Amino acid sequence: xxxxxxxxxxxxxxxxxxxxxxxxxxxxxxxxxxxxxxxxxxxxxxxxxxxxxxxxxxxxxxxxxxxxxxxxxxxxxxxxxxxxxxxxxxxxxxxxxxxxxxxxxxxxxxxxxxxxxxxxxxxxxxxxxxxxxxxxxxxxxxxxxxxxxxxxxxxxxxxxxxxxxxxxxxxxxxxxxxxxxxxxxxxxxxxxxxxxxxxxxxxxxxxxxxxxxxxxxxxxxxxxxxxxxxxxxxxxxxxxxxxxxxxxxxxxxxxxxxxxxxxxxxxxxxxxxxxxxxxxxxxxxxxxxxxx
Numbered sequence: 001x002x003x004x005x006x007x008x009x010x011x012x013x014x015x016x017x018x019x020x021x022x023x024x025x026x027x028x029x030x031x032x033x034x035x036x037x038x039x040x041x042x043x044x045x046x047x048x049x050x051x052x053x054x055x056x057x058x059x060x061x062x063x064x065x066x067x068x069x070x071x072x073x074x075x076x077x078x079x080x081x082x083x084x085x086x087x088x089x090x091x092x093x094x095x096x097x098x099x100x101x102x103x104x105x106x107x108x109x110x111x112x113x114x115x116x117x118x119x120x121x122x123x124x125x126x127x128x129x130x131x132x133x134x135x136x137x138x139x140x141x142x143x144x145x146x147x148x149x150x151x152x153x154x155x156x157x158x159x160x161x162x163x164x165x166x167x168x169x170x171x172x173x174x175x176x177x178x179x180x181x182x183x184x185x186x187x188x189x190x191x192x193x194x195x196x197x198x199x200x201x202x203x204x205x206x207x208x209x210x211x212x213x214x215x216x217x218x219x220x221x222x223x224x225x226x227x228x229x230x231x232x233x234x235x236x237x238x239x240x241x242x243x244x245x246x247x248x249x250x251x252x253x254x255x256x257x258x259x260x261x262x263x264x265x266x267x268x269x270x271x272x273x274x275x276x277x278x279x280x281x282x283x284x285x286x287x288x289x290x291x292x
Contacts, residue, residue, distance in 0.1 A: 112275075130173065
């Protein structure tokens with residue numbers, strides 16, 4: 001078991017390094033393109049810095065997140081009495097299943113406010129470029145491993161599950177750009193920048209759409225697909241208006257605290273935590289019918 005853990009750690013380090021190098025290359029190319037197009041200004045640079053600052057904060061917890069992912073998979077696998085053999089076909093099947101699990105996780109993060117509290121950080125940027133992809137909470141990896149345990153329970157090798165998860169994760173980076181347009185037939189199967197721009201839109205037509213990571217088929221199957229009709233207005237429906245990385249991290253937690261503090265009973269507390277981000281108690285809807 002120690003040899004397996006060591007092998008996982010060594011390969012994961014190389015995968016993470018490859019993801020980082022690839023991502024930084026894309027970000028540099030995009031930056032000079034935006035500079036050429038004269039899109040760079042003080043406000044945009046501020047938002048880009050905010051995203052990068054959030055990324056730096058998350059890196060302090062990256063090792064912990066990786067250990068939690070790998071450790072939980074290995075521990076759970078020890079109690080699973082069956083094992084799916086490792087070959088090219090089972091690896092592809094694992095990739096498909098992990099991508100589906102990501103879709104499920106992503107939908108739940110949008111629908112359950114206590115999970116939206118950390119995921120909303122990624123959506124808080126009012127601009128959309130490769131630095132936006134870096135705006136991910138350090139809390140993310142401390143929680144999201146739970147959603148991928150079904151792959152381990154089915155008998156997939158934990159090493160393969162973690163590697164395909166990293167593949168799915170790395171694929172998403174190139175989606176965060178405005179410099180790539182629609183890609184025709186490719187979009188019928190795979191997620192593209194156009195489809196993910198929709199996901200980051202705060203327009204009513206775009207809210208809670210295009211949750212896929214690698215494949216777009218899940219959104220088409222479950223009715224959450226939306227084509228890009230116009231350039232989205234990016235960010236949250238209520239913009240946070242700050243580039244302070246601490247405030248970016250804490251804004252939704254503060255909002256939840258305020259709502260829970262004003263709750264009149266435990267039922268309302270529960271509602272604020274597990275319902276959608278826009279949930280209000282019936283008393284509030286009765287007094288403000290336009291919010292329903």
